[in-house]
Amino acid sequence: MKKYQLGEFEEVVLLTVGVLYDEAYGVSIKKEIETRLTRNVSVGALQTALKRLEDKGYLKSREGEATEERAGRPKKYFQITALGKRAMEYTKDTRDELWSAIPNMALNPKFVEE
Amino acid sequence: MEINKNKPPRLFLKFFRWFCHPELRNSIEGDLMELHSERARGMGKRTADMKFIFDVLLLFRPGIIKSVKQINTLNQSDMFANYIKIAFRILVRNKGYSFINISGLAIGMAAAMLILLWVQNEISYESFHPKADRIYKMYSRDENNGRIDVWGNTPALMAPELKQSYAEVEDAVRHRIVYFLVKVGHDHFNEMGAFADPGFLSVFGFKLLKGKTDALSNDFGAVLSKKLAIKLFGTIECLGKTVMVNDTDNFTVTGVLDDLPLNTEFEFEYLLPWNYVTRLGWDRGQTWAYTNAATYVLLKEASSPGAFDSKMTGIVKNHIKEGDGSTREVLAHPLTKTHLYSKAENGKLTGGKIETVRLFSVIAGLIILIACINFMNLSTARSEKRAREVGVRKIVGAYKSSLITQFISESILLVTIAFVVALALVQLSLGLFTQIVGAPLHIQFTNAQFWLYAIGLIIFTGLLAGSYPAFYLSSSRPIKVLKGTYKKINALVTPRKVLVVAQFTFAIVLSICAIMVQRQIQFAQDRDSGYNKSNIAYNFMQGEIPTHYDLIKNELLARGAAVSVTRTYSPITRIWNTINELTWQGSGESDRKTNFLLYGADADMTKTFGMRVKLGRDIDIKTFPTDTAAVILNEAAVDIMRLKDPIGEIIKDSNGTSWHVVGVVKDFIIESPYERISPMIINGWRDRYGVVNFRLNPANDQVKNLAETEKVFKKYNPEYPFEYFFAEEYYNRKFGNEKQTGTLASLFAGLTIVISCLGLFGLAAYMAESRTKEVGVRKVLGASTTTIATLLSKDFLKLVIISILVASPLAWLVVSNWLKSFNYRAPISVWIFVESGLVAIIIALLTVSAQAVKAAAANPVVSLKSE
Numbered sequence: 013m014k015k016y017q018l019g020e021f022e023e024v025v026l027l028t029v030g031v032l033y034d035e036a037y038g039v040s041i042k043k044e045i046e047t048r049l050t051r052n053v054s055v056g057a058l059q060t061a062l063k064r065l066e067d068k069g070y071l072k073s074r075e076g077e078a079t080e081e082r083a084g085r086p087k088k089y090f091q092i093t094a095l096g097k098r099a100m101e102y103t104k105d106t107r108d109e110l111w112s113a114i115p116n117m118a119l120n121p122k123f124v125e126e
Numbered sequence: 127m128e129i130n131k132n133k134p135p136r137l138f139l140k141f142f143r144w145f146c147h148p149e150l151r152n153s154i155e156g157d158l159m160e161l162h163s164e165r166a167r168g169m170g171k172r173t174a175d176m177k178f179i180f181d182v183l184l185l186f187r188p189g190i191i192k193s194v195k196q197i198n199t200l201n202q203s204d205m206f207a208n209y210i211k212i213a214f215r216i217l218v219r220n221k222g223y224s225f226i227n228i229s230g231l232a233i234g235m236a237a238a239m240l241i242l243l244w245v246q247n248e249i250s251y252e253s254f255h256p257k258a259d260r261i262y263k264m265y266s267r268d269e270n271n272g273r274i275d276v277w278g279n280t281p282a283l284m285a286p287e288l289k290q291s292y293a294e295v296e297d298a299v300r301h302r303i304v305y306f307l308v309k310v311g312h313d314h315f316n317e318m319g320a321f322a323d324p325g326f327l328s329v330f331g332f333k334l335l336k337g338k339t340d341a342l343s344n345d346f347g348a349v350l351s352k353k354l355a356i357k358l359f360g361t362i363e364c365l366g367k368t369v370m371v372n373d374t375d376n377f378t379v380t381g382v383l384d385d386l387p388l389n390t391e392f393e394f395e396y397l398l399p400w401n402y403v404t405r406l407g408w409d410r411g412q413t414w415a416y417t418n419a420a421t422y423v424l425l426k427e428a429s430s431p432g433a434f435d436s437k438m439t440g441i442v443k444n445h446i447k448e449g450d451g452s453t454r455e456v457l458a459h460p461l462t463k464t465h466l467y468s469k470a471e472n473g474k475l476t477g478g479k480i481e482t483v484r485l486f487s488v489i490a491g492l493i494i495l496i497a498c499i500n501f502m503n504l505s506t507a508r509s510e511k512r513a514r515e516v517g518v519r520k521i522v523g524a525y526k527s528s529l530i531t532q533f534i535s536e537s538i539l540l541v542t543i544a545f546v547v548a549l550a551l552v553q554l555s556l557g558l559f560t561q562i563v564g565a566p567l568h569i570q571f572t573n574a575q576f577w578l579y580a581i582g583l584i585i586f587t588g589l590l591a592g593s594y595p596a597f598y599l600s601s602s603r604p605i606k607v608l609k610g611t612y613k614k615i616n617a618l619v620t621p622r623k624v625l626v627v628a629q630f631t632f633a634i635v636l637s638i639c640a641i642m643v644q645r646q647i648q649f650a651q652d653r654d655s656g657y658n659k660s661n662i663a664y665n666f667m668q669g670e671i672p673t674h675y676d677l678i679k680n681e682l683l684a685r686g687a688a689v690s691v692t693r694t695y696s697p698i699t700r701i702w703n704t705i706n707e708l709t710w711q712g713s714g715e716s717d718r719k720t721n722f723l724l725y726g727a728d729a730d731m732t733k734t735f736g737m738r739v740k741l742g743r744d745i746d747i748k749t750f751p752t753d754t755a756a757v758i759l760n761e762a763a764v765d766i767m768r769l770k771d772p773i774g775e776i777i778k779d780s781n782g783t784s785w786h787v788v789g790v791v792k793d794f795i796i797e798s799p800y801e802r803i804s805p806m807i808i809n810g811w812r813d814r815y816g817v818v819n820f821r822l823n824p825a826n827d828q829v830k831n832l833a834e835t836e837k838v839f840k841k842y843n844p845e846y847p848f849e850y851f852f853a854e855e856y857y858n859r860k861f862g863n864e865k866q867t868g869t870l871a872s873l874f875a876g877l878t879i880v881i882s883c884l885g886l887f888g889l890a891a892y893m894a895e896s897r898t899k900e901v902g903v904r905k906v907l908g909a910s911t912t913t914i915a916t917l918l919s920k921d922f923l924k925l926v927i928i929s930i931l932v933a934s935p936l937a938w939l940v941v942s943n944w945l946k947s948f949n950y951r952a953p954i955s956v957w958i959f960v961e962s963g964l965v966a967i968i969i970a971l972l973t974v975s976a977q978a979v980k981a982a983a984a985n986p987v988v989s990l991k992s993e
Contacts, residue, residue: 038157039164055161056184059154063189078156081163085156 016099017068024049025061026070026100029090037076037087038062062090070096134162134178142182147192154185205528206535212515213536223508224540226888227501230881231544234497235587236551237877240559241490242579243552243567248483250389251465255331257424260296262431262458264288264421266442267473269453270706270721276470279417280456281442282409285323288421292438294429299323300400300419301392307668307846308396309370310358316668316849317354319396321403327381329424332392336365337381342399347380349397355382371398373669373845375405388566391465414442415451423458431458449707449780482867489874492632496878498591499625500885501537505595506622507892509602516599517607529600537592541584562869594621622889623925629885630929630966631936633878638937638962639944640871642954646800646945647864649952655857656794656803657698658736662853663832664697664819665839671818674842676748678818681841687834688820690734695726697817698735699856701796705807707780710767720766723796723806726814727758732791734821742773742789745810753810758789763805777807785809799860800948819853879966883973886922890974894918894981901981902989911982918978919971926970930963 018026028044029036038058045053065071076087092100142158143151158181165174217224252258264280285298302321307314324343327334334341334349341349348369355362358369362382369377377398386392403409425431435458442454459467459475469477505512516529524532552569560567570576665671671678675693682688696702703724709717729746732739740761747753757777764772775787785807793803822831836848894901901914938954945951 038153039160042157042161054184055154055157055181056187056190059150059157059185060187060189063150073153075153079160081160082156083159085152085159087156088153 016102018070018099018103019061021057022061022065023100023103025058026065026092026096029071030092030100034089036090041090065096066090068095068099069093070099134159135175138179138182142185145186145191147190150190154190158182205532209532209535210539212532213539216512216536217540220508222891223504223888226884227504227540228544228547230500230884231497231541231587231591232547232551233877233884234493234881235541235544235548235583236555237493237874238490239548239552239583240555240567241486241493242583243569244559244563244565245483245487245490247389247565247567248466248479252390252462254387254389255461257329257331258462259460260425260427261329261461262423262425263461263464264423265457265459265475266417267455267457267470268451270704274470274473276457276473276475277417278420278464278468280419280421281414281416282403282412282419283414283445284441284456285419285421287441288423288438292434294425294434295423296426297325297329297424299326299329299422299424301326301422302400302403302419303394304398305666306372308354308358309373309845310368313358314845314847315354315357316847317395318393319398320392320394321400322397323400325424326397329422330392332386333384335362335382335384337379341381342397344378344380345399345401346377347399348377349381349383350379351383351395352385354395355379369396371396372406375402413451414445415449415454422461431460434458486870489636493874493878493881494587495590496629496632496881496885498587499629500881500888501540501591502594503622503625503885504888504892505533505537506598507889509595509599510896512599513602513607516602517604520604521608526600530596533596533599534589534592537595538584538588541588541591544587545580545584562866562873564866626886626889626922626925627929627932629878629882630926630970631933633875633882634929634933634962634966635937635940636871636875636878637965638933638958639940640868640875641958641962642937642941642944642952643864643868643871645958646948646952647861647868650799650864650948650950651861653795653799653950655799656737656792659854659857661822661824662698662735662819663822663835663850664817664853665848665850667693667816667818668843669846670843671839671846672815675815675818678838678842681838682820682835685834685838686823686826687831687838689823690730691818691820692730692734693728693815694731694817694819695724695814697851697856698796698819698853699860701725701806702816705779708777708807710769710775710777712768717767720805722763723804725796725806725808726810727808728810728815731758731808734819735794736821737794738792740790740792742787744789745808747810752786753788755783755785756788756810757785758791758808759787760791760803760806760808761793762803763807764790766805795857800864800950802949879969883969886970887973887977890918890922890977893921894977898981898984898989901984902986905982905986906990911979914982915975915978918981919974922970922974923967926967930959930966934959934963 024045025041028041028048031048032040032044038055041062042053042055042058045051045058062071066073070093071090072093073088073090076089078084078086139155139158142155146154158178161181162174162178165177255261263278264284265276265278266280267274267276269275282300282302285300288295288298300321300323304319304321305316306319308317308319309315322342324340326342327349328339335352337349341347348371350358350364350369352362355364358364359367364379364382367379369379371377381397383397386394423434425434439455439457441456443452446452446454457475463475466480466483467475467478469475471477519529519532549569556567556569667675679691682691701723704721705724706721707718708720708722727745729744729748731737731744733744742758745753745756745758750756759767759769759772769775769787772787772790777785777787779785791808795803796806797804820835822828822835832850835850839846839848897918901918904914904917937959941954945954
């Protein structure tokens with residue numbers, strides 16, 4: 013039983029939204045992830061993740077301006093909610109906890125070889 | 127140009143728009159467009175397009191695709207709540223119209239439900255037997271007097287042969303009705319029962335409470351109905367007890383049947399084994415020409431009834447070389463059809479009760495239609511009031527389809543309310559209706575199927591009533607409506623006129639038919655029956671009556687209970703025998719085929735029945751011993767035999783017996799009062815008499831007469847209960863069917879008129895209301911109340927007159943078609959049409975003029991100030 017449900021890709025998206033702060037919308041998020049993590053992100057995967065995060069209450073959205081480039085369609089800006097922040101923190105904390113719990117030996121390849 | 131160049135592939139954009147969840151559609155589409163134009167700039171349009179397509183296809187995944195259900199139910203339930211709220215508000219605001227609408231629909235639905243209940247009951251006949259679909263009843267078909275007759279009796283010899291020689295027959299059982307005295311200790315009752323073959327109980331599905339289906343294989347075993355068992359023993363625990371039948375033979379009870387269901391044509395209180403017929407000696411001299419048993423065949427599963435039917439059709443005539451029966455064919459008729467299809471047309475069982483069922487089903491449909499027309503008329507007439515609402519809804523963004531949904535759901539709501547009222551009406555009137563149709567009907571509230579049908583009826587009626595107004599109302603133009611230029615002065619636009627005409631046409635046709643049915647009954651009732659029906663009572667010869675007949679007769683006369691007594695073969699209202707193959711002086715070959723009714727009587731026949739003797743005298747065996755070979759003819763017989771001087775003529779039958787004519791009696795009705803009188807021969811064989819007829823003394827009190835008569839019969843026949851019947855009552859029963867049709871037709875004609883007038887009243891009220899201002903102006907300009915009242919009623923009157931013109935020829939067609947089934951029929955008089963037309967006009971005028979006069983009499987100051 014997890015307190016906060018957050019998948020790996022979801023976490024990436026959530027973090028990226030945080031990175032972009034006020035400029036987080038579909039295209040910018042996609043580009044940010046692609047440049048920072050050098051991995052390809054399809055619009056479909058991204059939008060699904062965004063919708064799921066919004067449904068979970070980790071993100072909230074607002075309608076933004078519509079440019080000519082977008083054929084008059086408004087941008088949808090995302091922002092991290094308090095709950096989203098807590099979810100991120102929780103994930104980070106659990107990771108850190110796990111990291112700190114790993115005994116030194118386990119991470120020392122030489123020992124394993126011997 | 128620039129924009130065009132940047133356009134992504136249309137097809138995929140469309141596809142995306144189609145599948146995408148509407149909430150996400152705009153922003154994602156924006157993203158896609160932005161990416162596309164960026165890519166187009168960077169990598170060229172072609173690559174951008176490819177990537178776009180790729181993106182769209184990858185977007186086609188759950189979470190992005192819209193889920194139709196989710197969105198619709200959310201929206202719709204709210205909208206429906208709103209529709210229902212508005213509908214209720216409108217109902218409450220216009221109490222008058224709501225009342226007219228609901229009561230019209232309720233009456234219509236109640237009438238239709240009654241009819242449907244009855245139809246359902248009729249259709250369910252014999253369907254309760256588990257093997258019903260494999261059981262066939264055998265009918266005989268032969269030519270009589272140039273007409274092909276089909277009847278449900280067959281030779282008793284046939285069943286064993288069918289079972290033996292036809293591979294597809296699983297079992298063949300006989301059934302023959304009998305009327306015996308049944309006795310246990312000192313309790314005795316005359317009861318209707320039947321002889322039946324051992325397989326009877328396993329072929330049919332009558333429910334056995336006690337005993338097994340082989341109960342009839344015991345030669346001395348009898349099966350009783352629950353009713354009779356309780357009557358005789360006070361309990362159904364009577365297996366093994368003894369019953370005395372026919373005052374001579376003892377039977378052991380081997381089974382008890384539950385009382386027969388009401389949807390069966392079978393009628394018996396007990397079953398006796400078939401071979402009792404042999405013990406009684408009733409099958410002595412049995413031939414293939416006698417048709418005295420009902421034969422039922424159970425076919426094996428997966429056998430072809432058609433092939434069986436054609437294979438065995440000659441089974442009877444193959445056994446008869448010449449004479450009666452040599453042309454007789456046999457046909458197999460499905461058991462489930464025996465009730466509805468019992469009348470032969472051209473030698474095929476295609477008619478009968480099914481015609482009434484069809485007729486009344488059509489009437490049920492038409493009554494519902496009429497009630498729906500009211501609804502349509504009132505809602506479209508009042509569309510102006512609703513138009514503003516429609517306009518606002520449209521401007522706020524309602525689709526035409528959602529408006530249609532609104533109005534249809536409104537009408538379904540109204541129909542549902544009407545249905546509840548109709549249920550109450552049906553429940554109230556069921557007792558009366560049950561009496562008229564003579565079938566016990568009831569609403570099966572606990573039956574799921576009933577509710578299924580009920581919901582079906584509601585939806586059907588709701589759609590029928592609501593569809594036209596829905597399309598009409600939803601198509602109004604919002605701008606026009608809201609600007610206020612929508613007003614129509616006349617509430618009677620063409621489609622509405624057509625509907626009113628249709629309504630009244632149907633009401634008038636139905637009332638003309640109802641009048642004509644009544645006339646036909648009256649006509650036949652007024653027909654001279656040829657004898658005096660009043661005060662004639664009769665009972666059946668049973669026990670000691672035949673031996674003591676002379677003593678009984680003398681004592682009845684001596685005590686003054688009866689003024690005249692005679693004995694006959696059958697009651698004066700029924701004929702049991704016919705005879706053909708007769709020859710007489712001057713008769714030709716074709717005369718041998720002529721069928722004569724064969725009746726039998728003794729001294730004082732004409733005196734007892736009050737018949738008129740035309741020539742000669744009664745048969746009187748006591749005074750003239752040779753009268754055992756004497757006959758009386760009726761006038762029809764004299765005509766058909768072309769006898770100039772009938773008295774003393776000799777008639778020979780096929781056995782070579784000679785009969786001499788001693789008298790001619792004026793024609794009297796013994797068969798149907800609607801038919802021509804058939805030629806009849808009355809003879810007097812001592813051992814064939816079955817009925818004692820006595821004319822009660824009109825000088826005495828009827829009750830006293832009957833008490834005296836009972837004493838006499840009890841004295842000479844103490845073992846049997848005294849049961850008497852009145853000839854007049856049985857004569858009147860001959861009109862039963864037509865009376866039923868007549869009552870139902872009148873009832874439904876009345877209802878349709880009421881419903882139509884309700885609608886007319888609503889329309890008139892609405893029109894008067896919408897023309898208030900016009901009336902005010904006219905009055906100010908000097909028009910009189912009468913002129914205005916005429917003006918307002920004129921339109922409606924025109925419609926009613928058109929309906930009369932349409933209805934009259936239609937009604938004439940229906941009525942003359944119906945009358946064709948009677949030989950003795952009332953003439954169709956023009957006056958019926960004139961009368962019912964006038965009545966329609968008067969009723970319509972009364973309905974409309976109340977409104978018209980009210981509007982015309984109103985003070986113009988009030989109406990003109992009312993802005």
